[in-house]
Amino acid sequence: MSPGDITTERPPPRVAATLGLLRSELGLTFRRLRTFALLGVLAAIPVLIGGVVRIETGGDPSAGSGSGGGADGGGPAFMAQISNNGLFLVFTALAATLPFFLPLTVGVVAGDAIAGEASAGTLRYLLVAPAGRTRLLLVKYASTLAFCLAATLTVAVSGLVTGALLFPVGDLTTISGTRIDYSEGLWRALLIALAVALSLVGFAALGLFVSTLTSSGIAAMAGTVGLLVTVQILTTIPQLDAVHPYLFSHHWLSFADLMREPVLWENLYANLRLQGFYALLFGSAAWARFAGKDISA
Amino acid sequence: MAPYESAQRTAGDEDRPTGRRRVARYAVPAAVAGVAAATIGLVPALADSGDPDLPKITAQQLIEKVAASDQQQISGNVKISTDLGLPSLADAAASFAPKGGDGDGGSAAAPDQKLMELVTGTHTLRVAADGPQKQKLSILDDAAEYSIIRNGSDVWAYDSKSDEAFHAEDGHAGKAPEQDRGMHEGVPATPKELADEILKAADETTSVTVDGTASVAGRDAYQLLVEPKGTGSTVGSIRIAVDAENGVPLKFTLSPSSGGKPVVDAGFTKVDFAKPAASTFEFKPGKGTKVTEADELERKAPKELKEPKGPLGELPFGQPGGDKNGKNGKNGKGGAKVIGKGWSSVAVIDSGAKGGVPSSGSGSGSGSGSGELPPEAGKLLDSFGDKVTGKFGSGTVFSTRLVNALMTDDGKVYIGAVDKATLVKAANSQK
Numbered sequence: 001m002s003p004g005d006i007t008t009e010r011p012p013p014r015v016a017a018t019l020g021l022l023r024s025e026l027g028l029t030f031r032r033l034r035t036f037a038l039l040g041v042l043a044a045i046p047v048l049i050g051g052v053v054r055i056e057t058g059g060d061p062s063a064g065s066g067s068g069g070g071a072d073g074g075g076p077a078f079m080a081q082i083s084n085n086g087l088f089l090v091f092t093a094l095a096a097t098l099p100f101f102l103p104l105t106v107g108v109v110a111g112d113a114i115a116g117e118a119s120a121g122t123l124r125y126l127l128v129a130p131a132g133r134t135r136l137l138l139v140k141y142a143s144t145l146a147f148c149l150a151a152t153l154t155v156a157v158s159g160l161v162t163g164a165l166l167f168p169v170g171d172l173t174t175i176s177g178t179r180i181d182y183s184e185g186l187w188r189a190l191l192i193a194l195a196v197a198l199s200l201v202g203f204a205a206l207g208l209f210v211s212t213l214t215s216s217g218i219a220a221m222a223g224t225v226g227l228l229v230t231v232q233i234l235t236t237i238p239q240l241d242a243v244h245p246y247l248f249s250h251h252w253l254s255f256a257d258l259m260r261e262p263v264l265w266e267n268l269y270a271n272l273r274l275q276g277f278y279a280l281l282f283g284s285a286a287w288a289r290f291a292g293k294d295i296s297a
Numbered sequence: 298m299a300p301y302e303s304a305q306r307t308a309g310d311e312d313r314p315t316g317r318r319r320v321a322r323y324a325v326p327a328a329v330a331g332v333a334a335a336t337i338g339l340v341p342a343l344a345d346s347g348d349p350d351l352p353k354i355t356a357q358q359l360i361e362k363v364a365a366s367d368q369q370q371i372s373g374n375v376k377i378s379t380d381l382g383l384p385s386l387a388d389a390a391a392s393f394a395p396k397g398g399d400g401d402g403g404s405a406a407a408p409d410q411k412l413m414e415l416v417t418g419t420h421t422l423r424v425a426a427d428g429p430q431k432q433k434l435s436i437l438d439d440a441a442e443y444s445i446i447r448n449g450s451d452v453w454a455y456d457s458k459s460d461e462a463f464h465a466e467d468g469h470a471g472k473a474p475e476q477d478r479g480m481h482e483g484v485p486a487t488p489k490e491l492a493d494e495i496l497k498a499a500d501e502t503t504s505v506t507v508d509g510t511a512s513v514a515g516r517d518a519y520q521l522l523v524e525p526k527g528t529g530s531t532v533g534s535i536r537i538a539v540d541a542e543n544g545v546p547l548k549f550t551l552s553p554s555s556g557g558k559p560v561v562d563a564g565f566t567k568v569d570f571a572k573p574a575a576s577t578f579e580f581k582p583g584k585g586t587k588v589t590e591a592d593e594l595e596r597k598a599p600k601e602l603k604e605p606k607g608p609l610g611e612l613p614f615g616q617p618g619g620d621k622n623g624k625n626g627k628n629g630k631g632g633a634k635v636i637g638k639g640w641s642s643v644a645v646i647d648s649g650a651k652g653g654v655p656s657s658g659s660g661s662g663s664g665s666g667s668g669e670l671p672p673e674a675g676k677l678l679d680s681f682g683d684k685v686t687g688k689f690g691s692g693t694v695f696s697t698r699l700v701n702a703l704m705t706d707d708g709k710v711y712i713g714a715v716d717k718a719t720l721v722k723a724a725n726s727q728k
Contacts, residue, residue: 175457
């Protein structure tokens, strides 16, 4: 499904054309003021969490676990450890943003991908270029995925910097109780950020599909975000246990398994498989819809 | 995607797609959806199928294999599902027992608090052992883990959610005797421990057979089937899957005689018999981690407050040995007496609580406020209770799917893994 698969089979001119299209799409996505605003909000969340924990513990590491907010199980994952080790702010921030903030921003970008062009009246001009609808769709999806990665890394880097400024850093304790050194911790943090970014792959495809259904950018964004909220509510209803494994957010918390020692891979793989299915399912559905759609705007 | 590329391009460029082609495109997502649903839904089921072909073996040989098994190194993941028929025993128990975890002087990392959680629901555990000196047991939770680590003379418990640790020196008798015992046996809370319990109980009252083979965690295994011979027991059957190669029990399933879902289903989902990394058993609390010493906790909590926790606190560890509950009651606490034999044995405990169930409205009549339990606990007991009368007088029966207890109005408690009628009969025989 990735653009790479197709371009490798194509003669060079097409590769260049696809890359050109991708470059222009990426430029379009990341030069928009809206994208900066979304990333700015994401970057502010770790600062907010870090600030609150810092104020509450008074910067005294030993005061941490008792009053760190997460001590009695409340608050997002890893909350209790932040005051002991700033690196945990990365994990906490990702755990806090993954359920809503991150997919919210992805929903905005993905929902706008096709429908936004349609409502702005630019879609037909894009299709005049001899790029083909499939490639346009793939390029749109690729730039949405690039945004997923950028959004996740924004949270992670902001958490890393804030954590290092406000709290001590050093060796850390994994959730299995073993100790790993800081460089190993940074490596895990990177892996976790990637795992979180990959968790959004399925939802991005869903957003893209919704985007092909309507010619109103706002409707597509609202629809995508509405689906997100619906799914997140469904996951909290225990009676729907049988349905949960099929929801795209089912394995989202699995990124925390990277902090176990040894790492527990099963759920991470399950997450990748689920996201892959979502990407294939809604990617192909978006293609089926978009390839045969009347473009009137 | 490639085969569709050309069709699509013409569609995109000039030709209006025909209706048929438009519908045909939707076959792609429909097919993907079918495959995805099947894969997500059916993979676990498929993984269980396919019984391996193994040479025939008698029950005796299989038990010997287990007994002879000297597997010192093991690591793996264990999945435990428990359904005692109590929707939230852990919550209920919390209302009986003083909350050491949240209250003053307690620690969220104290083992007996945490292990209680294993009594209900499904949990994933990680176990690792390297000889009698090094063991580790972790209860996996969402983005958190609770670990008990034994390394030489140190026993550590670490709760990552609250970042609190609990430390005890070996030989410290006061705390969590259950898991100390378990850990000495080499492989803590693995199916081995459970199997040992069952095999000990095997006598003329029990039928033990080999019932085919199974594949557990990718290993070939024999299935040992243990069934009570008599009637009256709530235990229907116990199945133990034993590794065909090294005799390590891999899976333990306890089904109630009333049928339905197993009461306890504990088995490896992944197992490795290589030596676990030494770092697995190392624990050093990080700076800022709150550490509670076992002695400290003991001193802070007044003796009598801890008492009610005893029988309940013992339950969870190795809890999968559901029938152990009954057995523990039998051997254990002061003043206990056993009526009957084998599976249908009933333990009698004189609780000394004269008023029977200290309840207000259960109809046990003489609930003259003996005040031993807090009112909410009394109310809770009411909701579980079921009034019975007989030659012995009258009392209240509390039922779970496995263990039933009869609390008579004169303060005696009859408890066993037997049905209600057997309990009443046992009570009558005492009069």
